[in-house]
Amino acid sequence: MGGNVATVPMGEGSGALPPRANLICFGASAAASAAVSFALGLSPFVWLVVTGAFTLASISIWSMMVEGRRRALDRVATIVIAEIFVLALVPLLSLVYTVVNEGLARFDSEFLTTSMRNVLGDGGGALHAALGTFIITAIATAAAVPVGILAAIYLVEYGKGRLKRAITFFVDVMMGIPSIVAGLFAYALFEIFFGPGIRLGVMGSVALMVLMIPIVIRATEEMLQVVPNALREASFALGVPKWLTILRVVLPTALAGIVTGVMLAIARVIGETAPLLVTTGSIDSVNLDPFNGRMANLPVFVYEQYKFPGVPPEAYIERAWAGALLLILIVMVLFLAARLIARRYGVEIRR
């Protein structure tokens, strides 16, 4: 420190750490704690914790000595935030790892191209369930998205007073409906017309729709609200009617966010199990008609394979993991698509 301080009046410390000081500390700590853990025969988990602690300690001491208190605090804060971020990722990474690890065993072409028709024990696949999931979710989306977007447009652009408050309240209530209740609602609705014990693919769609609508409304509402009012006024001042302004100025500006919201809603319901158990039932063969008979789907497939294994049980458990992996992949593809669309059509919204 000493001599240079006079010439650098702004800081306590005079020197500067090398550009990648944080990384260097992390690397050194990782190596050191690996040595310690290995010597003492400790688990990788301990190694991770020790690495974190070492990094924090070394960077703070080093920076304190060279750069002074202010910079040292900044570095400590950076490291702490990075470590907490890693901590938050641990469950996710562990989950993905487990599913991929267990699921790959049966994630083969047979799994993707055959159903469980006439399969006992080994072999078989989830084609029927994957197709069912697509059909059920597609119908639910096709019904929920228009309703949700129109409701959000009403709430943001037109609604006032009592009715608006009432709708907002009921959307909140809908948001909190347990998924099994949505399933029972769909069942009760169809039971009125078709009698007890009815199971149809479209019933599952109705249940999922009930779960999707409030999510779509909320997401769209939020996106419409951040569209600056100045744009609406600019459009009105050009003599554009309100409905055209909404259609051609407000919606395009909010499009990227709305698409992301819809994708999130789909991802949220595509893995729902409980409402589908009571509405679509399960079946071993492909059924493409949502209005006729039971329809298999991935969540229920996973559940049944895992819950009611036959002989040999490993075959069933492996199929369950592979089904879970397929579901995760579908959700991931959806998210990637949403990201791409958001980037393609995204506009920067200035307030």
Next chain:
Amino acid sequence: MNETETMKEKEMVDAQAGPADPIMDPPASPSATATVDAKAKRIDAEDLNIYYGDFLAVKDCSVNIHPNKVTALIGSSGCGKSTFLRSLNRMHELIDGARVEGKVLLDGTDIYARNMDPVLVRQQIGMVFQQPNPFPTMSIYENTAAGLRLNRKKTKKTELDGIVERSLTGAHLWDEVKDRLDKPAGGLSGGQQQRLCIARATAIEPEVLLMDEPCSALDPIATLAIEDLINELKKRFTIVIVTHNMQQAARASDYTGFFNIEKSGDPGVLVEIDETEKIFSNPRLKETEDYVSGRFG
């Protein structure tokens, strides 16, 4: 003269026919008026009282705004200039609870008449805002053509190209953007964006152009450019401009109106309006003189 008389009569008759008719349709072919110095319409406000809910923001305002002239509105902050301006093209009523009492006559037709469609009013009376507000999803070209495009006016591509070029040239922006018409409008500088907004407003050939502090976000050079532009635009449009800049009012306007307010919470009143020269040299009221000479308050 005779011709304008009959046109006016036709409009009045149409106005009674109901809002479905294009009562105040702009002249059939914009290109026809763009080259000729057309006579724009006048505005006469009669006893306007403008409210936000129960709050009376502007009281008893009567004013004649002359065609093809620039009328500047000055006055201290919060005295209701923007409010008054927005009531001239029915933008005011878009705010929750806001309403207007009184009459605003556009060449004799009351724009607040029961059967008058505000959308048609706004096609006749365009507006430029304080903050430039181009549409972020649209390119420079699309922004300029937005008034026609959004209203789904069927216009041939070549004709639209002509309108866009003419409007941008009129707004002194063409040379700067002609090579990047398909680029997003958000990439322009603030001054360029403001000129784009002026081009957008003029592209639909309104009769009247309202401008609410159009230069407040601009540097002196861009401000002068817009003042020049206003001077040219008044050949085709009637212009009302709100400004806090005394020199701007003195330079750019033919008439100047002074809004004042007794104390905060009171409604704003248009206390004096006259030829700009008179207001700045020999106003009728002492308060006007104090304000324009900077001895206010």
